[in-house]
Amino acid sequence: MPTAKQKMYQVTKTASPNEASQTARIDLELTQLAAAGDHRARRQLVDRLYDRVRTTVYFLARGHQNEEDFVQASIVEILLSVGGFRAQSSLEAWADRIAVRTTMRKLKSMRKWGQVVPLETVPLPSSTAIAEDRVYARQINARIAVHLQKLKPKHTEALTLHLVLGYTVPEVAEITNTKLETMRDRLKVARKKFRKMIERDSTLVEWAGKGVA
Amino acid sequence: MTNKDCKKVHQIWLAEGEGRQLTLLEEATVENHMDHCPSCLVERRVVQSIQSAHITDPPPTLDELTRRRQMDQALHQVAALERSTFSGADRVLAPNRNRLLIGFGMGFAAAAVALVLGVVLVDSRTDNPTSQDPATATPLSGDIMLATGEVRVSGVGGDASALGRHSTIEIDDGTAVAQLETGIKLRLAKRSNLFFKAVNRRQLDLNLRQGELFVHVDPSRDGPPLVVSTPHGRVRVLGTVFSVDVDSENTVVRVYRSSVEVVDALGNTQTIRQGQSFVVGQGTIEQIDEKNIAAAEGQLRMLDLVVAPDAVELAVSSLPLGATLRVDGIELGETPLTSMVRPGTREVVITRPGHESVRELMHLVPGTKVSRMFELSESGLPVVRPAPRSPAMVDRPRARTPEDLVGLARSHRQTGRWKEALRAYQHLIERFPNSALGRAALVSMGQIQLERLGRPESALRSFDQYLRIAGHGTLAQEAAFGRTQALRALGRHTAERSSLRAFLRDFPDAIQVPRVQERLDQLK
Numbered sequence A: 001m002p003t004a005k006q007k008m009y010q011v012t013k014t015a016s017p018n019e020a021s022q023t024a025r026i027d028l029e030l031t032q033l034a035a036a037g038d039h040r041a042r043r044q045l046v047d048r049l050y051d052r053v054r055t056t057v058y059f060l061a062r063g064h065q066n067e068e069d070f071v072q073a074s075i076v077e078i079l080l081s082v083g084g085f086r087a088q089s090s091l092e093a094w095a096d097r098i099a100v101r102t103t104m105r106k107l108k109s110m111r112k113w114g115q116v117v118p119l120e121t122v123p124l125p126s127s128t129a130i131a132e133d134r135v136y137a138r139q140i141n142a143r144i145a146v147h148l149q150k151l152k153p154k155h156t157e158a159l160t161l162h163l164v165l166g167y168t169v170p171e172v173a174e175i176t177n178t179k180l181e182t183m184r185d186r187l188k189v190a191r192k193k194f195r196k197m198i199e200r201d202s203t204l205v206e207w208a209g210k211g212v213a
Numbered sequence B: 001m002t003n004k005d006c007k008k009v010h011q012i013w014l015a016e017g018e019g020r021q022l023t024l025l026e027e028a029t030v031e032n033h034m035d036h037c038p039s040c041l042v043e044r045r046v047v048q049s050i051q052s053a054h055i056t057d058p059p060p061t062l063d064e065l066t067r068r069r070q071m072d073q074a075l076h077q078v079a080a081l082e083r084s085t086f087s088g089a090d091r092v093l094a095p096n097r098n099r100l101l102i103g104f105g106m107g108f109a110a111a112a113v114a115l116v117l118g119v120v121l122v123d124s125r126t127d128n129p130t131s132q133d134p135a136t137a138t139p140l141s142g143d144i145m146l147a148t149g150e151v152r153v154s155g156v157g158g159d160a161s162a163l164g165r166h167s168t169i170e171i172d173d174g175t176a177v178a179q180l181e182t183g184i185k186l187r188l189a190k191r192s193n194l195f196f197k198a199v200n201r202r203q204l205d206l207n208l209r210q211g212e213l214f215v216h217v218d219p220s221r222d223g224p225p226l227v228v229s230t231p232h233g234r235v236r237v238l239g240t241v242f243s244v245d246v247d248s249e250n251t252v253v254r255v256y257r258s259s260v261e262v263v264d265a266l267g268n269t270q271t272i273r274q275g276q277s278f279v280v281g282q283g284t285i286e287q288i289d290e291k292n293i294a295a296a297e298g299q300l301r302m303l304d305l306v307v308a309p310d311a312v313e314l315a316v317s318s319l320p321l322g323a324t325l326r327v328d329g330i331e332l333g334e335t336p337l338t339s340m341v342r343p344g345t346r347e348v349v350i351t352r353p354g355h356e357s358v359r360e361l362m363h364l365v366p367g368t369k370v371s372r373m374f375e376l377s378e379s380g381l382p383v384v385r386p387a388p389r390s391p392a393m394v395d396r397p398r399a400r401t402p403e404d405l406v407g408l409a410r411s412h413r414q415t416g417r418w419k420e421a422l423r424a425y426q427h428l429i430e431r432f433p434n435s436a437l438g439r440a441a442l443v444s445m446g447q448i449q450l451e452r453l454g455r456p457e458s459a460l461r462s463f464d465q466y467l468r469i470a471g472h473g474t475l476a477q478e479a480a481f482g483r484t485q486a487l488r489a490l491g492r493h494t495a496e497r498s499s500l501r502a503f504l505r506d507f508p509d510a511i512q513v514p515r516v517q518e519r520l521d522q523l524k
Helices: A004-008 A010-014 A017-035 A039-061 A067-084 A091-112 A134-150 A153-164 A169-175 A180-200 A202-212 B003-017 B024-034 B038-051 B064-085 B094-106 B108-127 B290-306 B402-414 B418-431 B436-452 B456-470 B476-490 B493-506 B513-523
Strands: B142-154 B168-180 B184-188 B192-199 B204-217 B226-230 B233-237 B241-246 B251-257 B259-264 B269-273 B276-279 B285-287 B312-319 B324-327 B330-334 B337-341 B344-351 B358-364 B369-375
Touching (some): A017 A039, A017 A067, A017 A091, A039 A067, A039 A134, A039 A153, A039 B064, A039 B513, A067 A091, A067 B064, A091 A169, A134 A180, A134 A202, A134 B038, A153 A169, A153 A180, A169 A180, A180 A202, A180 B003, A180 B038, A202 B038, B003 B024, B003 B038, B024 B038, B142 B330, B168 B290, B184 B192, B184 B290, B204 B290, B226 B241, B233 B241, B251 B259, B251 B269, B251 B290, B269 B276, B290 B330, B290 B337, B290 B402, B312 B344, B312 B358, B330 B337, B358 B369, B402 B418, B402 B436, B418 B436, B436 B456, B436 B476, B456 B476, B476 B493, B476 B513, B493 B513
Parallel strands (some): B204 B226, B312 B369
Antiparallel strands (some): B142 B168, B142 B337, B168 B184, B168 B192, B184 B204, B192 B204, B204 B241, B226 B233, B233 B259, B241 B251, B276 B285, B312 B337, B324 B330, B324 B344, B344 B358
16 A cells, blocks of 8 residues: 555656656756756756655654754755766655755754754653644654654665655665665664664653554 | 564565565454554554654645745855855866766765864864964955945955955944855844954854844855854854844844854853844843844845845935835835845835835846936825824734734744734735735735635635736736636636636746646646
8 A cells, every 4th residue: 555655756656668768858957957057947956846855854854943954955955966866766766865865964963063852852742632633743753753863874864765755665775776685674674773762762652552542 | 472473574564665565464464463562563653653744744834935935045055155166167067067066965964074073173273272373264255235324344455345354344324234155144233343353264253343243144055153252252153043232231142043152251151042032141041022033034034135146236326315225125224225136126115204105116137237316206295104003903913014014924924823914914904005015915815815724715816906906016926826726726717727828928937837837737
């Protein structure tokens, strides 16, 4: 059963080979123009990728005071790296990878300066009466995101692309330019470590228990 | 439950993650395992939460104007970075440039690390002044972008608009806006004195002796950390938007975005975060009030208008002098005034109490200079005073100017209080129907009615009203696009199709064009 996010990207995934090569050719032209400084091409590129980058950053750094800056930095990074796009994956997948890496890097550098909101400061309501509340969902997801950020960058990247953005394992391998077997192993290890973190978080365990009940 | 069973379930999940459809047996195995293994159950719930995060907790929708502004900022940042990175022949050949861009992209992380290291270097140098000589570092430059009133600049090399090491900006009564090469925008208010102590690739140290300095630091900039020192302490910038206000007794730091680190004269360090103000030396942190936040929004808009790539020099004078100049509703200062302004079609309005206002739409083309002298005729009417407040207004917020009301509406929007925001816009339109902000409020109101309150009919009326009274105003594109959206929501497909075609005809370069085209195709 594909996730809603997978459905969101269906256009890219279900295109016929002809359509796919046509799209790749157009994307390549667009990125080459953007790399050469064509203002309209750049604007078109940013317009196309902006909402997607924002969603990705929002999950990784939601509620962070620099969230907007991360989106900005990701877009800037995409534009600066656009000359390196080789159409080996879709433009969106390529941009996802840059957005994840940029945000992770920013978060990591800020963690050194003690600017990341610590886990303890995300209070969780204890009552199940407000379990439906969006605020509650936001807090839970923020908590999960903090755990994801604690993993090694390569693990965070793989899990984010796979779980958050809904890419299949072979697609994640392709996007990150990694061998499929390596990616399988990486995801196994990442998930194992992630699971351990979750098990140690009593709030998440309690929430999951209530949700199931 | 054994570890072996957990492994088996994980293998099934991995297979599912590879895009394979699970068999009934595999599904049953997983479900059976869930009944007995709390750990896997929790893991599955967490993963489901991640996968549905966009439904349970999507990012807040951005209105079209904010989205476009943020996109613009990113594009300008890239242009500024490239200008500071490439020079001469490096810009000529696209393939070479591509390689450079890739290299630069890969080096971005190194730049971030360098930024962090830069902070350390500054500190160590402060403690040991002989360790490095700032004068030997590669110098950075800056420019005055706007000057109005009595502004004295001791520039570099005899050029009063060029800023560098040991430059000073002194303002008695007026305003100045400056930009530094590394993505820093500064606005200096009246009775201010700013000394550029060190401006180079290793150190960026400004000394605010008195007055008020408003700063926007580009978060993606490639340069040394900014330090603003005052008689009462030092402010080290970790973030992006803040102000420093110095008088004879205190230094007040207000942080509007991100955070700054303040070191007082005794060496005590305090991190001030977004939305907080701090009086250096007194040690108390307070929340910034709405008035200051609204003022900061105004200053940001001003900086965005004035410090822009390819900005055009606009010199405006008037008879009599001292008239207020607004460009696209943003107050730049009093005449005579010289300012750089973002290119494009701009609405310039000159007002002076007791005189007829003058409005002109200017098309500012990059690479040109525009100079205007406006002779203001007396209106023959007494100076306009604020209308007496009706009883219904008594309990309204203390918003007296269009800017106040826009600030109020914006603060409501930021907190998701859409109906209150709508009321603020309505109030603005009622009180200042002929102001640029009053007209712009129609578009903002339409967007709220359409996207937030589910009132497409009202939204359509708002957009139509804007297009009727402002015609080809600066927000015509947004209004026309909003109109198509409202018609779509109302199910009026024939009218929607016509409005979509009209949009493509009138705004062929608009960012909404792909969406409009897509919708037209759907309607076919």
